[in-house]
Amino acid sequence: MNNVKAGVILIGDELLSGRTQDTNLGTIARFLAPLGVEVGEARIIADNKDVIVQTIREFAGRFDYVFTTGGIGPTHDDITADCVAEAFELGISERGDAIEALLERYDMNELNAARRRMARIPDGASLIKNPVSQAPGFQTENVFTLAGVPAIMKSMLADITYRIEGGAEVFSVTVTAENIGEGDAAAALAEIEAAHDGVTIGSYPFFNDDLRGVSFVARARDRAVLKTVEEALKTLVISLTTR
Amino acid sequence: MNNVKAGVILIGDELLSGRTQDTNLGTIARFLAPLGVEVGEARIIADNKDVIVQTIREFAGRFDYVFTTGGIGPTHDDITADCVAEAFELGISERGDAIEALLERYDMNELNAARRRMARIPDGASLIKNPVSQAPGFQTENVFTLAGVPAIMKSMLADITYRIEGGAEVFSVTVTAENIGEGDAAAALAEIEAAHDGVTIGSYPFFNDDLRGVSFVARARDRAVLKTVEEALKTLVISLTTR
Numbered sequence: 001m002n003n004v005k006a007g008v009i010l011i012g013d014e015l016l017s018g019r020t021q022d023t024n025l026g027t028i029a030r031f032l033a034p035l036g037v038e039v040g041e042a043r044i045i046a047d048n049k050d051v052i053v054q055t056i057r058e059f060a061g062r063f064d065y066v067f068t069t070g071g072i073g074p075t076h077d078d079i080t081a082d083c084v085a086e087a088f089e090l091g092i093s094e095r096g097d098a099i100e101a102l103l104e105r106y107d108m109n110e111l112n113a114a115r116r117r118m119a120r121i122p123d124g125a126s127l128i129k130n131p132v133s134q135a136p137g138f139q140t141e142n143v144f145t146l147a148g149v150p151a152i153m154k155s156m157l158a159d160i161t162y163r164i165e166g167g168a169e170v171f172s173v174t175v176t177a178e179n180i181g182e183g184d185a186a187a188a189l190a191e192i193e194a195a196h197d198g199v200t201i202g203s204y205p206f207f208n209d210d211l212r213g214v215s216f217v218a219r220a221r222d223r224a225v226l227k228t229v230e231e232a233l234k235t236l237v238i239s240l241t242t243r
Numbered sequence: 244m245n246n247v248k249a250g251v252i253l254i255g256d257e258l259l260s261g262r263t264q265d266t267n268l269g270t271i272a273r274f275l276a277p278l279g280v281e282v283g284e285a286r287i288i289a290d291n292k293d294v295i296v297q298t299i300r301e302f303a304g305r306f307d308y309v310f311t312t313g314g315i316g317p318t319h320d321d322i323t324a325d326c327v328a329e330a331f332e333l334g335i336s337e338r339g340d341a342i343e344a345l346l347e348r349y350d351m352n353e354l355n356a357a358r359r360r361m362a363r364i365p366d367g368a369s370l371i372k373n374p375v376s377q378a379p380g381f382q383t384e385n386v387f388t389l390a391g392v393p394a395i396m397k398s399m400l401a402d403i404t405y406r407i408e409g410g411a412e413v414f415s416v417t418v419t420a421e422n423i424g425e426g427d428a429a430a431a432l433a434e435i436e437a438a439h440d441g442v443t444i445g446s447y448p449f450f451n452d453d454l455r456g457v458s459f460v461a462r463a464r465d466r467a468v469l470k471t472v473e474e475a476l477k478t479l480v481i482s483l484t485t486r
Contacts (some may be wrong), residue, residue: 016268018268020273025260151450183353189319207375
């Protein structure tokens, strides 16, 4: 049973200031799950060269695949491509195929120095198509460098699927119960998890003005075992709600 | 001019799987900004003891303040309190004042072993009030350990304000322009940033079916300088939209 893991690096001061709500992590996680790849860790880091370089290096060593989002536009705070090059000790220069991609969007007279920066690609990287705004992402070894704007980031994933060698898919089931307390279920949950190899169970309470309850989420690679666990969770919920 | 930084550690498998969208980072960042504290980095990590302990240790050393969210409930996957204790090499045990807090919510006969786990607090920690569901958070040195459920996490921040010694507040202004290209503004943006000490300018394009544009966000501690930069950005936008 493979256990293929990805690390996600979300780059941008705006994510840390609370101005912008990241949604790229969830999009990447849901893209990877059916390919048999789990996200092991995500970091949200500032537009700071040293931190970006160090995080890319650490993650490229720790994870099978790494995804970066953000910082590949035309402005002075867009430094991700240079950071990837530095992390892998590669040169970086303007590339003809990336300029060609930009020319699908811009006339030659619009292709000023700032926009040409978007064609600077680390040596040896493979371009990743951007069907929304054309400025390409790129793959350097096991690191995929993608745009930060969610619609653009998502559109680039189509050109990544075939590059991923995943493991066994992790499936999940959710059993939700209203008006039971998490603490009443805790001991039984731990027992159910311990009794089924390869299963993890999470317990997620929810609260609002009207409603209080818990969602139990079981995850496993073996669908038959997961079905057994789902039944056990349903039985547990019934026993707690009818006492 | 102080430069007080916080690190945020978001704990939970459900955040990495894409099942749950984190919103706690933004809430914490917006809480800290008027106190003069910036979030320097955030990590989203799994319910894994070694990773949690190591991340708390690293962040406690790197940042003035650290916030953890998640993993302080009654179930087997709630291991954050033990991890904080281990990170600081402290003992951990059930505490009377934490049991008292739980008794505001639960009858004594509901206080089973699972719920009593929520009263296990690292030695010497100071409790953080939880006005929503009573199970307390706690402060150990510069680390604040909070709940993961957003409404509960947010309610705990009221009991933290007075514990923070912040620096000079960072203010921001946003100038938004429709139908201009980020690449047309890039060179002028870099010049404006370079000409004003202590100012950072971010450029955030947006796209949808109808609309394309850019938001320029300038941030600085000095409001007068920020006002000058805002005018420069407005002038830039006018020059780009009227050519």
